[in-house]
Amino acid sequence: MTPRLPSSNGLNQQIYATLGDYLRRDPTDLHPEDSLRDDLGLDSLQTIELVYEVESAFDIQIPDEDFGRLRTIGDVVIYLHERTHATHHDATPTQSSSKAKAYSASQSTVSKPRPRTKSAQP
Protein backbone atom coordinates (compact mmCIF):
# COMPACT_ATOMS: atom_id res chain seq x y z
CA MET A 1 0.00 0.00 0.00
CA THR A 2 1.33 3.41 -0.91
CA PRO A 3 1.94 5.41 2.28
CA ARG A 4 0.34 8.79 2.62
CA LEU A 5 3.01 11.40 2.49
CA PRO A 6 2.94 14.79 4.13
CA SER A 7 2.27 17.53 1.61
CA SER A 8 4.95 20.13 1.30
CA ASN A 9 5.96 20.30 -2.30
CA GLY A 10 9.11 22.32 -1.73
CA LEU A 11 10.43 19.98 0.95
CA ASN A 12 9.43 16.87 -0.98
CA GLN A 13 11.25 18.13 -4.03
CA GLN A 14 14.38 18.69 -1.97
CA ILE A 15 14.15 15.23 -0.45
CA TYR A 16 13.63 13.51 -3.80
CA ALA A 17 16.41 15.54 -5.36
CA THR A 18 18.80 14.49 -2.59
CA LEU A 19 17.81 10.84 -2.87
CA GLY A 20 17.93 10.91 -6.66
CA ASP A 21 21.36 12.51 -6.54
CA TYR A 22 22.77 9.73 -4.38
CA LEU A 23 20.96 6.95 -6.20
CA ARG A 24 21.90 8.42 -9.59
CA ARG A 25 18.29 8.26 -10.68
CA ASP A 26 15.78 10.74 -11.93
CA PRO A 27 13.79 11.81 -8.81
CA THR A 28 10.55 11.26 -10.75
CA ASP A 29 11.46 7.55 -11.02
CA LEU A 30 11.45 7.20 -7.23
CA HIS A 31 8.27 6.15 -5.49
CA PRO A 32 7.30 6.19 -1.83
CA GLU A 33 6.80 2.42 -1.74
CA ASP A 34 10.28 1.69 -3.14
CA SER A 35 12.21 -0.41 -0.67
CA LEU A 36 15.77 0.84 -0.19
CA ARG A 37 17.06 -2.72 -0.05
CA ASP A 38 14.79 -4.78 -2.26
CA ASP A 39 13.83 -2.29 -4.97
CA LEU A 40 16.81 0.04 -5.01
CA GLY A 41 19.41 -2.61 -4.17
CA LEU A 42 21.16 -0.75 -1.38
CA ASP A 43 23.38 -2.81 0.87
CA SER A 44 24.01 -1.85 4.49
CA LEU A 45 26.97 0.42 3.69
CA GLN A 46 25.06 2.12 0.89
CA THR A 47 22.12 2.73 3.22
CA ILE A 48 24.52 4.41 5.64
CA GLU A 49 25.85 6.50 2.76
CA LEU A 50 22.33 7.51 1.79
CA VAL A 51 21.62 8.59 5.35
CA TYR A 52 24.91 10.50 5.34
CA GLU A 53 23.83 12.41 2.23
CA VAL A 54 20.47 13.18 3.80
CA GLU A 55 22.14 14.36 7.01
CA SER A 56 24.47 16.59 5.03
CA ALA A 57 21.74 18.06 2.85
CA PHE A 58 19.35 18.83 5.72
CA ASP A 59 21.94 19.54 8.40
CA ILE A 60 20.54 17.03 10.85
CA GLN A 61 21.96 14.03 12.66
CA ILE A 62 20.03 10.79 12.42
CA PRO A 63 20.63 8.61 15.48
CA ASP A 64 21.34 4.90 15.08
CA GLU A 65 18.05 3.97 16.70
CA ASP A 66 16.13 5.71 13.89
CA PHE A 67 17.82 3.69 11.15
CA GLY A 68 15.33 0.85 11.49
CA ARG A 69 12.51 3.19 10.48
CA LEU A 70 14.09 4.01 7.13
CA ARG A 71 13.11 1.12 4.90
CA THR A 72 11.44 2.84 1.98
CA ILE A 73 11.60 6.14 0.18
CA GLY A 74 8.33 7.05 1.86
CA ASP A 75 9.83 6.30 5.29
CA VAL A 76 12.65 8.73 4.56
CA VAL A 77 10.24 11.41 3.40
CA ILE A 78 8.02 11.07 6.45
CA TYR A 79 11.01 10.99 8.75
CA LEU A 80 12.49 14.13 7.25
CA HIS A 81 9.19 15.95 7.53
CA GLU A 82 9.07 15.07 11.21
CA ARG A 83 12.64 16.06 11.81
CA THR A 84 12.69 19.24 9.80
CA HIS A 85 9.41 20.47 11.26
CA ALA A 86 10.80 19.77 14.68
CA THR A 87 13.95 21.75 14.02
CA HIS A 88 13.21 24.21 11.19
CA HIS A 89 9.99 25.45 9.70
CA ASP A 90 11.35 25.27 6.22
CA ALA A 91 14.26 22.94 5.71
CA THR A 92 16.67 23.84 2.98
CA PRO A 93 20.01 22.33 2.12
CA THR A 94 22.46 24.10 4.35
CA GLN A 95 25.11 26.54 3.34
CA SER A 96 27.75 24.58 5.20
CA SER A 97 27.06 21.38 3.29
CA SER A 98 27.16 23.22 -0.03
CA LYS A 99 30.39 24.84 1.03
CA ALA A 100 31.75 21.47 2.05
CA LYS A 101 30.99 20.04 -1.37
CA ALA A 102 32.69 22.93 -3.12
CA TYR A 103 35.65 22.57 -0.79
CA SER A 104 35.71 18.85 -1.40
CA ALA A 105 35.95 19.40 -5.12
CA SER A 106 38.89 21.72 -4.75
CA GLN A 107 40.79 19.56 -2.20
CA SER A 108 42.91 22.44 -1.20
CA THR A 109 44.56 22.75 2.19
CA VAL A 110 48.00 21.37 2.91
CA SER A 111 50.79 22.35 5.20
CA LYS A 112 53.75 24.09 3.70
CA PRO A 113 56.62 21.83 2.73
CA ARG A 114 59.44 21.83 5.28
CA PRO A 115 62.96 21.31 3.99
CA ARG A 116 64.92 18.33 5.27
CA THR A 117 68.62 17.89 5.14
CA LYS A 118 68.86 14.44 3.60
CA SER A 119 67.20 14.02 0.24
CA ALA A 120 65.36 10.84 -0.62
CA GLN A 121 66.32 8.53 -3.48
CA PRO A 122 63.36 6.22 -3.96
Add this chain to the structure above:
Amino acid sequence: MAARVVITGMGIVSPIGIGISKFWEAALRGQSGITAIESFGDLPMEGYRSRIAGQIPHFQPPASGEDKFSYRVDRYAQMALMATREAIQDSKLCLEHERAERLGVMAGVGMGGMMMGERELTHLYEFHKPHRVHPNFIPTITLNSASGILAMAIGAKGPNLTISTACSSSIHAIGQAMQCIRQGQADMIIATGADASITPLVFAGFCALRALSTHYQDQPSLASRPFDRKRDGFVMGEGAGTVILESLQHATRRKARIYAEVVGYAATSEAYHMVVPKEDGLDIARTMALALKDAQLEAKQVDYVNAHATSTIVGDEVEVKALRAVFGPRINTLLINATKSLIGHTLGAAGAIATIATCLSLDKKVIHPTANYTDPDPNCALPGISSTIQKKSLRTALVNAFGFGSNNAVLVLKKFS
Protein backbone atom coordinates in the same frame (compact mmCIF):
# COMPACT_ATOMS: atom_id res chain seq x y z
CA MET B 1 57.60 -30.30 -9.00
CA ALA B 2 56.79 -26.59 -8.77
CA ALA B 3 54.39 -25.27 -11.37
CA ARG B 4 55.77 -23.06 -14.11
CA VAL B 5 54.16 -19.62 -14.21
CA VAL B 6 53.38 -17.56 -17.30
CA ILE B 7 51.89 -14.17 -18.11
CA THR B 8 48.85 -14.42 -20.34
CA GLY B 9 47.19 -11.01 -20.17
CA MET B 10 48.08 -7.39 -19.59
CA GLY B 11 46.31 -4.09 -19.03
CA ILE B 12 47.51 -0.58 -18.30
CA VAL B 13 46.44 2.92 -17.34
CA SER B 14 49.41 5.23 -17.79
CA PRO B 15 50.28 8.87 -18.40
CA ILE B 16 51.21 8.04 -22.02
CA GLY B 17 48.19 5.95 -22.80
CA ILE B 18 45.30 3.94 -21.46
CA GLY B 19 45.46 0.47 -22.95
CA ILE B 20 48.43 -1.66 -23.93
CA SER B 21 48.60 -0.68 -27.59
CA LYS B 22 48.46 3.07 -26.92
CA PHE B 23 51.02 2.76 -24.15
CA TRP B 24 53.42 0.75 -26.30
CA GLU B 25 53.16 2.96 -29.36
CA ALA B 26 53.89 6.02 -27.22
CA ALA B 27 56.70 4.23 -25.38
CA LEU B 28 58.45 3.28 -28.61
CA ARG B 29 58.21 6.90 -29.72
CA GLY B 30 59.88 7.92 -26.45
CA GLN B 31 56.88 10.10 -25.68
CA SER B 32 56.85 11.82 -22.31
CA GLY B 33 53.72 11.85 -20.16
CA ILE B 34 55.07 14.48 -17.78
CA THR B 35 53.08 17.71 -17.64
CA ALA B 36 52.64 20.74 -15.38
CA ILE B 37 50.23 20.39 -12.46
CA GLU B 38 47.68 23.11 -13.11
CA SER B 39 46.46 23.47 -9.56
CA PHE B 40 45.41 21.81 -6.34
CA GLY B 41 42.14 23.70 -5.96
CA ASP B 42 42.90 27.24 -4.89
CA LEU B 43 46.24 26.35 -3.35
CA PRO B 44 49.06 28.41 -4.86
CA MET B 45 51.39 26.11 -6.80
CA GLU B 46 54.26 28.53 -6.12
CA GLY B 47 54.45 26.99 -2.65
CA TYR B 48 55.53 23.68 -4.15
CA ARG B 49 59.18 23.13 -4.99
CA SER B 50 58.14 20.84 -7.85
CA ARG B 51 55.10 21.47 -10.01
CA ILE B 52 55.16 18.69 -12.60
CA ALA B 53 53.96 15.08 -12.67
CA GLY B 54 53.07 12.14 -14.87
CA GLN B 55 49.34 12.73 -14.83
CA ILE B 56 46.37 11.10 -16.53
CA PRO B 57 44.12 14.13 -16.86
CA HIS B 58 41.40 12.49 -18.92
CA PHE B 59 41.02 9.34 -16.85
CA GLN B 60 37.34 8.57 -16.42
CA PRO B 61 36.07 5.43 -14.73
CA PRO B 62 33.06 3.84 -16.42
CA ALA B 63 29.68 5.39 -15.61
CA SER B 64 28.01 3.93 -12.54
CA GLY B 65 25.37 2.31 -14.74
CA GLU B 66 28.05 0.23 -16.47
CA ASP B 67 30.19 -0.48 -13.43
CA LYS B 68 28.88 -0.75 -9.91
CA PHE B 69 32.37 -1.04 -8.43
CA SER B 70 34.42 1.92 -9.67
CA TYR B 71 32.45 4.68 -7.99
CA ARG B 72 32.88 3.06 -4.57
CA VAL B 73 36.68 3.32 -4.53
CA ASP B 74 39.39 5.93 -4.82
CA ARG B 75 41.09 6.91 -8.08
CA TYR B 76 43.97 4.45 -7.71
CA ALA B 77 41.62 1.49 -7.35
CA GLN B 78 39.51 2.73 -10.26
CA MET B 79 42.67 2.64 -12.35
CA ALA B 80 43.44 -0.87 -11.10
CA LEU B 81 39.94 -1.96 -12.09
CA MET B 82 40.32 -0.53 -15.58
CA ALA B 83 43.75 -2.11 -16.12
CA THR B 84 42.48 -5.43 -14.81
CA ARG B 85 39.46 -5.49 -17.08
CA GLU B 86 41.75 -4.93 -20.06
CA ALA B 87 44.11 -7.68 -18.85
CA ILE B 88 41.26 -10.17 -18.48
CA GLN B 89 39.96 -9.32 -21.91
CA ASP B 90 43.47 -9.61 -23.33
CA SER B 91 43.93 -13.02 -21.72
CA LYS B 92 40.62 -14.24 -23.19
CA LEU B 93 39.79 -15.79 -19.84
CA CYS B 94 36.18 -16.88 -19.49
CA LEU B 95 35.80 -16.25 -15.79
CA GLU B 96 32.50 -18.09 -15.62
CA HIS B 97 34.30 -21.26 -16.69
CA GLU B 98 37.01 -20.94 -14.04
CA ARG B 99 36.93 -22.13 -10.45
CA ALA B 100 36.64 -18.97 -8.39
CA GLU B 101 38.53 -20.55 -5.49
CA ARG B 102 41.59 -21.05 -7.72
CA LEU B 103 41.68 -17.42 -8.87
CA GLY B 104 43.45 -14.91 -6.62
CA VAL B 105 44.35 -11.23 -6.52
CA MET B 106 47.63 -9.67 -5.42
CA ALA B 107 47.87 -5.89 -5.43
CA GLY B 108 50.90 -3.67 -4.96
CA VAL B 109 49.92 -0.30 -3.53
CA GLY B 110 52.17 2.40 -2.16
CA MET B 111 49.90 5.21 -0.99
CA GLY B 112 46.34 3.98 -1.56
CA GLY B 113 43.21 6.08 -1.27
CA MET B 114 44.83 9.36 -0.41
CA MET B 115 42.40 11.48 -2.42
CA MET B 116 39.52 10.69 -0.15
CA GLY B 117 41.85 10.61 2.85
CA GLU B 118 43.00 14.17 2.30
CA ARG B 119 39.51 15.43 1.49
CA GLU B 120 37.93 14.03 4.61
CA LEU B 121 40.76 15.22 6.83
CA THR B 122 40.44 18.70 5.38
CA HIS B 123 36.70 18.72 5.98
CA LEU B 124 37.07 17.53 9.54
CA TYR B 125 39.53 20.24 10.50
CA GLU B 126 37.72 22.93 8.55
CA PHE B 127 34.18 22.27 9.75
CA HIS B 128 34.74 20.48 13.06
CA LYS B 129 31.99 17.96 12.32
CA PRO B 130 33.16 14.43 13.04
CA HIS B 131 29.69 13.13 12.25
CA ARG B 132 30.14 14.36 8.67
CA VAL B 133 33.09 12.07 7.91
CA HIS B 134 31.98 10.02 4.92
CA PRO B 135 30.86 6.47 5.80
CA ASN B 136 32.91 5.10 2.93
CA PHE B 137 36.08 6.78 4.21
CA ILE B 138 37.57 3.76 6.00
CA PRO B 139 36.74 1.16 3.32
CA THR B 140 38.23 3.53 0.72
CA ILE B 141 41.51 4.42 2.40
CA THR B 142 42.22 0.91 3.61
CA LEU B 143 45.19 -0.18 1.53
CA ASN B 144 43.49 -3.37 0.38
CA SER B 145 40.53 -1.56 -1.14
CA ALA B 146 41.90 -2.26 -4.64
CA SER B 147 42.51 -5.97 -4.09
CA GLY B 148 39.13 -6.24 -2.39
CA ILE B 149 37.14 -4.50 -5.10
CA LEU B 150 38.98 -6.44 -7.83
CA ALA B 151 38.00 -9.72 -6.21
CA MET B 152 34.38 -8.59 -6.03
CA ALA B 153 34.36 -7.31 -9.60
CA ILE B 154 35.73 -10.54 -11.09
CA GLY B 155 34.55 -13.05 -8.49
CA ALA B 156 38.01 -14.19 -7.39
CA LYS B 157 37.77 -16.25 -4.22
CA GLY B 158 41.39 -17.40 -4.00
CA PRO B 159 44.20 -15.72 -2.07
CA ASN B 160 43.71 -11.97 -1.82
CA LEU B 161 46.61 -9.87 -0.64
CA THR B 162 47.86 -6.32 -0.77
CA ILE B 163 51.56 -5.68 -0.56
CA SER B 164 52.71 -2.21 0.35
CA THR B 165 56.45 -1.75 0.05
CA ALA B 166 56.42 1.75 -1.46
CA CYS B 167 57.98 1.86 -4.93
CA SER B 168 58.64 -1.88 -5.16
CA SER B 169 55.10 -2.91 -4.16
CA SER B 170 53.96 -4.39 -7.42
CA ILE B 171 57.14 -6.35 -8.16
CA HIS B 172 56.55 -8.01 -4.81
CA ALA B 173 52.89 -8.52 -5.75
CA ILE B 174 53.89 -10.26 -8.98
CA GLY B 175 56.65 -12.21 -7.25
CA GLN B 176 54.36 -13.39 -4.47
CA ALA B 177 51.72 -14.28 -7.05
CA MET B 178 54.29 -16.41 -8.83
CA GLN B 179 55.20 -18.16 -5.56
CA CYS B 180 51.54 -18.77 -4.85
CA ILE B 181 50.98 -20.49 -8.21
CA ARG B 182 54.28 -22.35 -7.97
CA GLN B 183 53.18 -23.80 -4.66
CA GLY B 184 49.85 -24.85 -6.06
CA GLN B 185 47.71 -22.47 -3.98
CA ALA B 186 46.07 -21.01 -7.08
CA ASP B 187 45.86 -21.58 -10.85
CA MET B 188 45.69 -17.91 -11.71
CA ILE B 189 46.48 -14.65 -9.95
CA ILE B 190 45.51 -11.19 -11.08
CA ALA B 191 48.62 -9.21 -10.11
CA THR B 192 48.17 -5.49 -10.18
CA GLY B 193 49.98 -2.36 -9.10
CA ALA B 194 48.29 1.00 -8.70
CA ASP B 195 48.76 4.43 -7.20
CA ALA B 196 47.13 7.81 -7.84
CA SER B 197 48.24 10.16 -5.14
CA ILE B 198 49.21 13.36 -6.91
CA THR B 199 47.32 15.10 -4.15
CA PRO B 200 48.11 18.32 -2.30
CA LEU B 201 49.46 16.68 0.84
CA VAL B 202 51.28 13.68 -0.64
CA PHE B 203 52.86 15.83 -3.32
CA ALA B 204 53.96 18.34 -0.68
CA GLY B 205 55.38 15.42 1.28
CA PHE B 206 57.57 14.30 -1.62
CA CYS B 207 58.63 17.92 -2.15
CA ALA B 208 59.56 18.06 1.53
CA LEU B 209 61.75 14.99 1.11
CA ARG B 210 63.66 16.89 -1.60
CA ALA B 211 63.08 13.88 -3.78
CA LEU B 212 61.43 15.49 -6.81
CA SER B 213 62.90 17.15 -9.90
CA THR B 214 62.75 20.94 -9.68
CA HIS B 215 64.90 22.17 -12.59
CA TYR B 216 62.49 21.51 -15.43
CA GLN B 217 59.25 23.21 -14.32
CA ASP B 218 58.96 24.97 -17.67
CA GLN B 219 59.95 21.92 -19.71
CA PRO B 220 58.22 19.03 -17.94
CA SER B 221 58.99 16.49 -20.65
CA LEU B 222 62.72 16.87 -19.93
CA ALA B 223 62.46 16.33 -16.18
CA SER B 224 62.59 12.54 -15.90
CA ARG B 225 66.07 11.69 -17.19
CA PRO B 226 67.50 8.55 -15.62
CA PHE B 227 71.26 8.04 -15.97
CA ASP B 228 71.67 11.50 -17.51
CA ARG B 229 74.18 13.96 -16.08
CA LYS B 230 71.52 16.67 -15.63
CA ARG B 231 69.01 14.58 -13.68
CA ASP B 232 67.88 16.19 -10.44
CA GLY B 233 65.23 13.99 -8.86
CA PHE B 234 62.25 11.88 -9.76
CA VAL B 235 58.93 12.94 -11.19
CA MET B 236 55.84 11.62 -9.51
CA GLY B 237 53.36 9.73 -11.67
CA GLU B 238 50.06 7.91 -11.39
CA GLY B 239 48.63 4.83 -13.03
CA ALA B 240 48.01 1.11 -12.84
CA GLY B 241 49.25 -2.03 -14.51
CA THR B 242 47.84 -5.53 -14.32
CA VAL B 243 49.27 -8.84 -15.44
CA ILE B 244 47.48 -12.18 -15.40
CA LEU B 245 49.72 -14.89 -13.98
CA GLU B 246 48.75 -18.43 -14.68
CA SER B 247 50.21 -21.88 -14.24
CA LEU B 248 51.64 -23.13 -17.51
CA GLN B 249 49.43 -26.18 -17.31
CA HIS B 250 46.31 -24.05 -16.97
CA ALA B 251 47.38 -21.70 -19.74
CA THR B 252 48.22 -24.57 -22.08
CA ARG B 253 44.94 -26.30 -21.40
CA ARG B 254 42.96 -23.27 -22.49
CA LYS B 255 45.38 -22.48 -25.34
CA ALA B 256 46.19 -19.04 -23.94
CA ARG B 257 48.58 -16.62 -25.57
CA ILE B 258 51.76 -16.48 -23.49
CA TYR B 259 53.72 -13.23 -23.31
CA ALA B 260 56.50 -14.45 -21.03
CA GLU B 261 57.38 -16.89 -18.29
CA VAL B 262 58.04 -15.61 -14.78
CA VAL B 263 61.05 -17.65 -13.76
CA GLY B 264 62.60 -15.89 -10.79
CA TYR B 265 61.98 -13.49 -7.95
CA ALA B 266 63.89 -12.23 -4.95
CA ALA B 267 63.09 -9.92 -2.07
CA THR B 268 65.64 -8.43 0.32
CA SER B 269 66.11 -5.62 2.78
CA GLU B 270 69.15 -3.39 3.12
CA ALA B 271 68.23 -2.70 6.75
CA TYR B 272 69.92 0.62 6.17
CA HIS B 273 67.81 3.77 5.70
CA MET B 274 64.15 4.68 5.23
CA VAL B 275 64.60 6.63 1.99
CA VAL B 276 68.12 6.24 0.57
CA PRO B 277 69.87 3.16 -0.82
CA LYS B 278 73.21 2.05 0.54
CA GLU B 279 75.83 3.58 -1.70
CA ASP B 280 77.84 0.42 -2.35
CA GLY B 281 74.86 -1.20 -4.11
CA LEU B 282 75.81 -4.59 -2.70
CA ASP B 283 72.36 -5.46 -1.41
CA ILE B 284 70.79 -4.56 -4.73
CA ALA B 285 73.37 -6.76 -6.45
CA ARG B 286 72.59 -9.52 -3.97
CA THR B 287 68.89 -9.25 -4.81
CA MET B 288 69.55 -9.59 -8.55
CA ALA B 289 71.82 -12.58 -7.90
CA LEU B 290 69.19 -14.24 -5.71
CA ALA B 291 66.51 -13.72 -8.35
CA LEU B 292 68.76 -15.29 -10.99
CA LYS B 293 69.48 -18.20 -8.66
CA ASP B 294 65.74 -18.66 -8.16
CA ALA B 295 65.42 -18.75 -11.96
CA GLN B 296 68.32 -21.19 -12.24
CA LEU B 297 69.99 -18.82 -14.65
CA GLU B 298 73.40 -17.20 -14.80
CA ALA B 299 74.07 -13.52 -15.27
CA LYS B 300 75.58 -14.17 -18.70
CA GLN B 301 72.19 -15.45 -19.89
CA VAL B 302 70.45 -12.12 -19.26
CA ASP B 303 69.83 -9.89 -22.29
CA TYR B 304 67.89 -6.96 -20.90
CA VAL B 305 67.22 -5.09 -17.66
CA ASN B 306 64.25 -2.80 -17.10
CA ALA B 307 65.94 -0.70 -14.44
CA HIS B 308 64.35 0.88 -11.40
CA ALA B 309 66.09 4.13 -12.49
CA THR B 310 63.95 6.87 -11.01
CA SER B 311 66.20 9.74 -12.13
CA THR B 312 67.50 10.55 -8.67
CA ILE B 313 71.17 11.42 -8.36
CA VAL B 314 72.20 8.70 -5.93
CA GLY B 315 69.64 6.03 -6.84
CA ASP B 316 70.60 5.67 -10.52
CA GLU B 317 74.30 5.59 -9.72
CA VAL B 318 73.87 2.91 -7.05
CA GLU B 319 71.81 0.75 -9.41
CA VAL B 320 74.49 0.94 -12.11
CA LYS B 321 77.11 0.03 -9.52
CA ALA B 322 75.03 -3.02 -8.60
CA LEU B 323 74.52 -3.97 -12.26
CA ARG B 324 78.29 -3.83 -12.83
CA ALA B 325 78.86 -6.07 -9.81
CA VAL B 326 76.36 -8.69 -10.98
CA PHE B 327 77.06 -8.74 -14.69
CA GLY B 328 80.80 -8.05 -14.96
CA PRO B 329 81.85 -7.83 -18.62
CA ARG B 330 78.36 -8.90 -19.69
CA ILE B 331 77.24 -5.37 -18.81
CA ASN B 332 78.59 -4.17 -22.15
CA THR B 333 76.15 -6.26 -24.17
CA LEU B 334 73.18 -5.89 -21.85
CA LEU B 335 70.28 -3.71 -23.03
CA ILE B 336 68.97 -1.42 -20.29
CA ASN B 337 66.14 1.09 -20.22
CA ALA B 338 64.05 3.09 -17.76
CA THR B 339 60.27 3.19 -18.18
CA LYS B 340 60.13 6.00 -15.60
CA SER B 341 61.85 8.28 -18.14
CA LEU B 342 58.51 8.28 -20.00
CA ILE B 343 55.85 8.30 -17.30
CA GLY B 344 57.61 9.33 -14.10
CA HIS B 345 57.53 7.24 -10.98
CA THR B 346 54.10 5.71 -10.51
CA LEU B 347 55.07 4.33 -7.06
CA GLY B 348 52.97 1.23 -6.39
CA ALA B 349 52.21 0.83 -10.09
CA ALA B 350 55.81 1.20 -11.24
CA GLY B 351 56.84 -2.46 -11.01
CA ALA B 352 53.76 -3.75 -12.78
CA ILE B 353 54.12 -1.19 -15.57
CA ALA B 354 57.82 -2.05 -15.95
CA THR B 355 56.88 -5.72 -16.11
CA ILE B 356 54.40 -4.98 -18.89
CA ALA B 357 57.07 -3.04 -20.81
CA THR B 358 59.45 -5.96 -20.34
CA CYS B 359 56.92 -8.55 -21.54
CA LEU B 360 56.25 -6.45 -24.62
CA SER B 361 59.99 -6.15 -25.26
CA LEU B 362 60.49 -9.92 -25.04
CA ASP B 363 57.52 -10.43 -27.30
CA LYS B 364 58.29 -7.71 -29.88
CA LYS B 365 62.09 -7.89 -29.79
CA VAL B 366 62.49 -4.18 -29.17
CA ILE B 367 63.00 -2.00 -26.08
CA HIS B 368 61.67 1.51 -25.72
CA PRO B 369 64.04 4.50 -25.47
CA THR B 370 65.24 5.95 -22.19
CA ALA B 371 63.95 9.47 -22.72
CA ASN B 372 66.29 12.40 -22.12
CA TYR B 373 69.41 10.27 -21.93
CA THR B 374 71.28 12.84 -23.95
CA ASP B 375 74.30 13.59 -21.80
CA PRO B 376 75.26 10.34 -20.07
CA ASP B 377 76.47 10.66 -16.50
CA PRO B 378 79.95 9.08 -16.52
CA ASN B 379 79.02 7.20 -13.36
CA CYS B 380 75.97 5.68 -15.04
CA ALA B 381 76.92 5.50 -18.71
CA LEU B 382 76.59 2.01 -20.17
CA PRO B 383 76.61 0.95 -23.82
CA GLY B 384 73.18 -0.66 -23.53
CA ILE B 385 71.33 2.51 -22.51
CA SER B 386 69.99 4.60 -25.37
CA SER B 387 67.62 7.47 -26.03
CA THR B 388 66.40 5.61 -29.12
CA ILE B 389 64.67 2.27 -29.52
CA GLN B 390 66.90 -0.80 -29.60
CA LYS B 391 65.95 -3.91 -31.54
CA LYS B 392 67.31 -7.25 -30.51
CA SER B 393 66.07 -10.77 -29.98
CA LEU B 394 65.72 -11.06 -26.20
CA ARG B 395 65.40 -14.23 -24.17
CA THR B 396 65.80 -13.23 -20.53
CA ALA B 397 65.15 -10.01 -18.68
CA LEU B 398 65.28 -8.59 -15.17
CA VAL B 399 62.86 -6.04 -13.75
CA ASN B 400 64.26 -4.08 -10.81
CA ALA B 401 62.30 -2.23 -8.15
CA PHE B 402 63.55 -0.71 -4.91
CA GLY B 403 61.46 1.00 -2.30
CA PHE B 404 61.43 3.26 0.73
CA GLY B 405 61.89 1.27 3.88
CA SER B 406 65.15 -0.15 2.52
CA ASN B 407 63.60 -2.93 0.44
CA ASN B 408 64.55 -4.43 -2.92
CA ALA B 409 62.68 -6.66 -5.35
CA VAL B 410 63.79 -8.24 -8.61
CA LEU B 411 61.79 -10.28 -11.08
CA VAL B 412 63.20 -12.51 -13.83
CA LEU B 413 61.17 -12.95 -17.00
CA LYS B 414 61.95 -15.27 -19.86
CA LYS B 415 60.62 -15.56 -23.36
CA PHE B 416 58.38 -18.60 -23.32
CA SER B 417 59.54 -21.66 -25.18
